[in-house]
Amino acid sequence: MRRAKASAAYRIAFTYSTAFTLAILLLGIAIYIAADAQFRRQQDAALVDEATALAHEFNEGDLPEIRRAIARREGGNTINVYGYAMFDRNGHRVGGGLNARKPPAGLQDIVFVDPVEGADRARAYATDLTGGFRLVVARDSESMDGIDRTIVLIFGGAFVLVIGLSVIGALLLGGYLQRRLDGISGVARAIMAGDMAQRVPISQRRDEFDAVGSALNTMLDRIGQLMDNLRQVSSDVAHDLRTPLLRLRNQLEQVGRVEGAAERAIEQGDAVLALFAALLRIAEVEGGALARGFVVTDLTLLVTEIAESYAPAFADGGRTLCWSIAPGIKVLGDRELIAQALINLLDNALLHTPARTQVTVSLGGDAHAATVSVADTGPGVPPGDHARILNRFARGEASRTTPGNGLGLSLVAAVTAAHGGTVAVTDNAPGLRVTLRLPRVSAA
Amino acid sequence: MHILLAEDDTETARFIAEGLTALGHKVTQVATGPLALQAASDATFDAVILDRMLPGLDGLEVLRDLRAIPNRVPVLVLTALGGIADRVDGLDAGADDYLVKPFAFVELAARLNALARRVPGPEQATRIEVGEIALDLLRREVTRCGKPVHLQPREFALLEQLMRHAGRVVTRTMFLERVWGFHFDPQTNIVESHLSRLRTKLREGFGGDDPIETIRGSGYRMRADA
Numbered sequence: 001m002r003r004a005k006a007s008a009a010y011r012i013a014f015t016y017s018t019a020f021t022l023a024i025l026l027l028g029i030a031i032y033i034a035a036d037a038q039f040r041r042q043q044d045a046a047l048v049d050e051a052t053a054l055a056h057e058f059n060e061g062d063l064p065e066i067r068r069a070i071a072r073r074e075g076g077n078t079i080n081v082y083g084y085a086m087f088d089r090n091g092h093r094v095g096g097g098l099n100a101r102k103p104p105a106g107l108q109d110i111v112f113v114d115p116v117e118g119a120d121r122a123r124a125y126a127t128d129l130t131g132g133f134r135l136v137v138a139r140d141s142e143s144m145d146g147i148d149r150t151i152v153l154i155f156g157g158a159f160v161l162v163i164g165l166s167v168i169g170a171l172l173l174g175g176y177l178q179r180r181l182d183g184i185s186g187v188a189r190a191i192m193a194g195d196m197a198q199r200v201p202i203s204q205r206r207d208e209f210d211a212v213g214s215a216l217n218t219m220l221d222r223i224g225q226l227m228d229n230l231r232q233v234s235s236d237v238a239h240d241l242r243t244p245l246l247r248l249r250n251q252l253e254q255v256g257r258v259e260g261a262a263e264r265a266i267e268q269g270d271a272v273l274a275l276f277a278a279l280l281r282i283a284e285v286e287g288g289a290l291a292r293g294f295v296v297t298d299l300t301l302l303v304t305e306i307a308e309s310y311a312p313a314f315a316d317g318g319r320t321l322c323w324s325i326a327p328g329i330k331v332l333g334d335r336e337l338i339a340q341a342l343i344n345l346l347d348n349a350l351l352h353t354p355a356r357t358q359v360t361v362s363l364g365g366d367a368h369a370a371t372v373s374v375a376d377t378g379p380g381v382p383p384g385d386h387a388r389i390l391n392r393f394a395r396g397e398a399s400r401t402t403p404g405n406g407l408g409l410s411l412v413a414a415v416t417a418a419h420g421g422t423v424a425v426t427d428n429a430p431g432l433r434v435t436l437r438l439p440r441v442s443a444a
Numbered sequence: 445m446h447i448l449l450a451e452d453d454t455e456t457a458r459f460i461a462e463g464l465t466a467l468g469h470k471v472t473q474v475a476t477g478p479l480a481l482q483a484a485s486d487a488t489f490d491a492v493i494l495d496r497m498l499p500g501l502d503g504l505e506v507l508r509d510l511r512a513i514p515n516r517v518p519v520l521v522l523t524a525l526g527g528i529a530d531r532v533d534g535l536d537a538g539a540d541d542y543l544v545k546p547f548a549f550v551e552l553a554a555r556l557n558a559l560a561r562r563v564p565g566p567e568q569a570t571r572i573e574v575g576e577i578a579l580d581l582l583r584r585e586v587t588r589c590g591k592p593v594h595l596q597p598r599e600f601a602l603l604e605q606l607m608r609h610a611g612r613v614v615t616r617t618m619f620l621e622r623v624w625g626f627h628f629d630p631q632t633n634i635v636e637s638h639l640s641r642l643r644t645k646l647r648e649g650f651g652g653d654d655p656i657e658t659i660r661g662s663g664y665r666m667r668a669d670a
Contacts, residue, residue: 263661273546274629277526281628284527293529309598309624312637334528340628347631408631 009177010170017166024162028155032148039147040123043139044107047125050082051137058129066135067095082137083112083122089132098138100124110138180209184216196224236393237279240406244272278407281340285414290334294419296441299329299370302339303363310346318355321346325363329370330441333419338438341415344408345374345434353378357431369421370440375433386425412436445490445560446470450480450506451522452499456545460493463549464556477501484510489517491560493552496523496534504537511538518559520552531627550662554613574610575669577646577655579603588650598623599642602635606656611668613659639664 058066063086070084074097086095087102100112103126114120124138183201190198199220200213248268254261284290307323314321331338342361349359359376381389390413393406412434416423421438447464451457452475461471472489474480477498484492484506492510496503507519519541521534526544534542541555570582576589584600586593595603601623605614619635620626643656657665 270548277628280526290528293532305624308596309634309638310632312641313632313634316637316640336528336626336628339624339626340630343626343630343632350632 007174007178009181010174013170013174013177016173017170020166021159021163024159028159032151032155035151036144036148039144043123043144044125047082047107047123047137047139051125051127051135054084054135054137055127055129058133058135063094063131063133066129070096081143082139085136085138087134087136094133096136098136100136100138102134103136105134109141110136112138114140184209184213187216191220196220196227240393241272241275244268244275248272275407278411282407282411282414285337285411285418288418290337290418294332294334296330297333297335297338299331299338299363299372299438300325300327302335303342303361303372306339306342306346307361310343313350314359317350319350319353319357319359321359321361323361323363325361326365329363329365331370331419331438332441333438337415337418341412341436342372342374344412348408349374349376349378353431365440368440369437371435371437373433373435375428375431377428377431380427380430380432381425383427386427389425390423409434445556446472446488447556447560448480448483448487448489448492449473450475450477450483450493450498450503451495452476452497453495456495456522459549460552463553467553475499477503477506481506481509484515484517485513491556492517492519493556494519494521494539496521496525496530504533507537507539520555520559522547528627550613551615551617554615554618554663557612558609558614558618572604572607574607574666575655577603577607579607588646591649593645595642595645596638598638599645602638602642603646606664606666610666613663613665615663618663 054066054069057069066086070086073082074084083098084096085093085098085100088094091102093099093102098112099115100110100122103110103124105126105128107123107125110122110124111119112122121141122138123141123144124136126134126136128134187198187200199217202210202213202217248265251261251265251268255265303323303325307321307325311321346359346361349357353359353376357376357378359374362371362373362375364371390409393410413423416436416438419438421436424435424437426433426435447469449457449460449464449471451460451473454475457473457475461473464471472483472487474483475498477500479500480492480494480498480503481501494503494507498506501509503521503523507521510517510519519539521537521539521542522545523530523534523542524545531542531544540559543552543555570580572579572581578587579600580586581604584597586595586600586603602619605619605622616633616635617629620629624634639656643654646656647654655667657667659665
């Protein structure tokens with residue numbers, strides 16, 4: 001019961017049924033008042049009609065006439081519910097069996113003496129006749145009270161039934177809500193206990209609970225992916241840092257014994273720092289907080305600038321860099337991040353291709369997206385590795401010995417995702433083509 | 445030069461102070477924000493090296509207070525925060541330059557030199573002359589001994605940086621920041637490939653005399669007498 005008290009499900013169910021019961025109660029009271037008033041109005045109208053009919057008979061004849069009329073009514077075979085009395089101007093009852101004092105004219109409640117029950121209440125109508133006589137027609141209040149009692153009885157019974165039903169309904173509804181929620185919190189507890197594979201059961205009804213459940217399941221899937229990713233990255237970092245640190249240690253050991261060892265150690269230290277800088281940059285970009293600083297960036301200008309800046313470096317290495325850049329293409333983004341992504345692609349093209357390779361930078365776009373691609377005619381990447389090379393520390397077998405930390409394309413992927421775009425790695429036949437699609441800003 | 449060094453990490457402070465003293469500078473050290481603000485307001489320094497994370501008063505607060513006085517002393521902010529937003533905050537607070545830890549000492553020395561000897565004025569100059577080389581910023585023209593030298597836009601920008609800091613070292617990252625606006629280091633040395641073309645163009649037809657020197661492990665310098 002304590003659990004039921006603290007339960008929102010039960011609270012909602014009971015609040016609902018209490019409100020429902022109160023509404024029924026109010027409805028009952030209103031019906032009672034309306035019905036009672038209506039019955040009394042009808043009774044009053046009947047009293048007036050009866051008195052008027054009798055008065056009519058008196059006007060046609062005289063006192064004995066009306067006495068007979070009254071006696072006829074009182075002693076008739078038909079069950080008569082009315083009592084009658086005739087008073088003269090001195091207040092003496094001169095006709096009728098209704099034992100009461102002379103009332104004032106009009107509708108009123110009177111007290112009369114019932115031959116069986118003694119003093120009793122009645123509803124009466126008194127009207128003046130010619131000759132100073134006053135005719136009184138009355139009806140015992142007992143009948144009206146009986147009607148009222150019946151109404152109250154019927155309604156009271158119904159009300160008790162309603163209370164009973166709504167308590168049962170509230171218990172059932174509360175229990176149902178509780179059970180559905182228990183399913184969800186049970187899964188949450190199991191996950192807290194370490195069982196990440198648990199998922200909220202989804203019923204066939206596709207109701208709100210199922211909607212919440214499937215949203216939670218999607219969230220759990222995403223968290224699971226992120227945790228896997230984090231685990232992977234942590235172990236990669238640990239593994240990939242060991243190698244350069246080991247190298248650094250060996251170079252430091254040679255300092256003072258081998259010429260140039262100190263310089264090489266510093267270079268190795270710089271390489272480790274660069275690795276950290278790259279990891280932090282990827283984390284920053286993937287963190288997603290950068291989007292607030294995004295501005296409209298002229299991609300045409302930026303890609304041209306970078307292509308021109310890289311052309312001499314390509315020429316120095318015996319390669320050619322060509323570019324084909326569409327005018328007036330703008331995106332919402334961070335100039336430097338996009339530059340870094342494109343530069344990483346160009347760095348890769350320089351590092352992983354032989355001399356005389358031709359590299360092409362293109363910028364194009366349709367109504368919705370800008371497309372930046374870097375394509376080379378080098379040895380390419382086996383198709384099976386196309387998706388993998390975007391991962392952190394992924395390095396093709398062929399590039400194990402060349403410089404680099406396997407983070408360049410990860411940053412490209414992170415930057416593109418931060419801009420709401422996609423990266424595609426395809427075969428350039430021969431060579432490799434990496435294409436970035438970024439949502440475009442309409443030329444304004 | 446008299447330099448104020450506000451850095452709370454004793455190891456980093458010692459490393460910087462020793463290096464600067466070895467270069468012949470006079471260094472005053474403080475380790476908290478309030479002391480840094482007091483020292484910078486009381487005495488005249490040629491430059492201030494300000495760590496961003498100082499106890500007592502955050503480095504950027506010190507900088508804002510200093511600029512509010514107003515005190516225009518050149519300030520180089522040192523920080524472990526390398527994020528894009530962090531850098532913008534630093535420059536917004538009134539920093540003249542921003543260096544992310546860890547850094548090479550030569551980088552710090554070169555930037556400090558560039559800051560401290562920045563004479564107010566030449567930023568607005570439309571013509572810079574160093575020795576026999578003249579650079580016209582309005583007409584985007586370069587001449588050596590009066591003969592025109594045809595440069596690509598980025599070669600022109602590199603030469604402008606070298607000439608503005610003639611006699612002083614300009615590092616690779618300084619070029620990347622000022623010519624390209626990049627605050628990261630590409631694997632490919634695009635500075636080198638453009639500079640070698642610039643140097644070839646400046647030498648050709650002028651007797652092979654190279655006005656630009658490569659300072660190993662540090663950067664490039666334009667000879668003041670070129």
